[in-house]
Amino acid sequence: MSMKKILVLTDPSENAPDLTQAAAKLANELHCDVLLFSVYQSIPMTTFYGASPWINGNDASWQQESNDKLSVIAFELRAFILLSLPGERWRPEVTFHCEAGDLSDNLKNVLESENIEMIVMGASKQSGFKHFLFGKNTNLVVSNATRPVLILPGKFEFKDVQKVLFATDFSVSDLKAVNLLAKYAEALHFDLELVHVEDIEDKQSEENVSKQVFLNMLEDINHPNLTHLEIHGKNVVQSLKRLCSRQGIDMLALLHHQDALLIRMLKSSTTKNILDQQTLPVIVFPSKMK
Structure with a gap:
């Protein structure tokens, strides 16, 4: 069986080092690796009468942009782990992945294909409980999760x-x-x-x-x-x-x-x-x- 991972749901447009670093510390204590994951909305095909469907070329650029941003977050997190976490017993590896489409469907796929110990995500900036109870993304995650979901407020250690x-x-x-x-x-x-x-x-x-x-x-x-x-x-x-x-x-x-x-x-x-x-x-x- 593959190494267990902490699945970190993150938005590449909002680099949240508090969230990813807290997840890395958790992974270090639980002897897990870290998987950074995000979804982006793909652009649908445009059809023309009497012609074949045409795919907007921006879709590939959106995927590349998401990958590039996640790559930067992963690089910074690896540097944090190397400098801040003791490696005598265990030091988590960091990988990242992004997919187009719906969060709930993609989450189900990741949970089926990866050995996930726990899901970690950030709370609303307004209130951790408010986002947990009423936030759309959090409700989607909790409704579709088959592993524990940890919802963290900012500046958490x-x-x-x-x-x-x-x-x-x-x-x-x-x-x-x-x-x-x-x-x-x-x-x-x-x-x-x-x-x-x-x-x-x-x-x-x-x-x-x-x-x-x-x-x-x-x-x-x-x-x-x-x-x-x-x-x-x-x-x-x-x-x-x-x-x-x-x-x-x-x-x-x-x-x-x-x-x-x-x-x-x-x-x-x-x-x-x-x-x-x-x-x-x-x-x-x-x-x-x-």
Whole structure:
């Protein structure tokens, strides 16, 4: 099997060294290579009555321009890795690729053809959470991903991550994400805390059964700094936000699937306003994760 890679989704027109350098540091710790990837919109063929289709010559130049810009970003990232990252154990290799067309289709192709450990992308300049929840590109990526998606705000460094909070509803499907998070916690040296926000007005019987099954299976995950807690609140997002602030949480993690209570609440207009100024990085584990 080929070497695992961190897939960095980048826009060649906006060289973002904070994003690519953070991805390189992550790759260094996880012993992965880095694949820079972008898409560009091709120019459709122009047809004439009674004549064959004619392809606008600018399409090739757009591809060349995208390749040239990605090449510069890759060169600068290789220089950063050589000068800034220790190479005694591992030093990531950097490759790049761009394709014409739709982001979701191209992402599926890359995930099928490459051995991707994680997808890394930048958050909106306005707000990390706002872009995560409502940004078109981020929604496309999260909807089509089969590997974890890490969404980073600007000026982010992995050395700042000491505690990660995983929001759970005690679903057994969360355990696959927790297992992988525990692996990342060991490599990146952060503490992992699981939290469940309990609505005090909900009926408890069914949830208590799920909770006990979840906690029993959680005992099989071998990580010394894994803890869990429950908090009470009528609003999941407000409760999580207060907890992140109170406990100095550096990153929020969650499982993304269609019927998740957390995802439903995050999509509401009220919580959108609450999280507009949120700047924490978010790692999303898709339910169809391979």
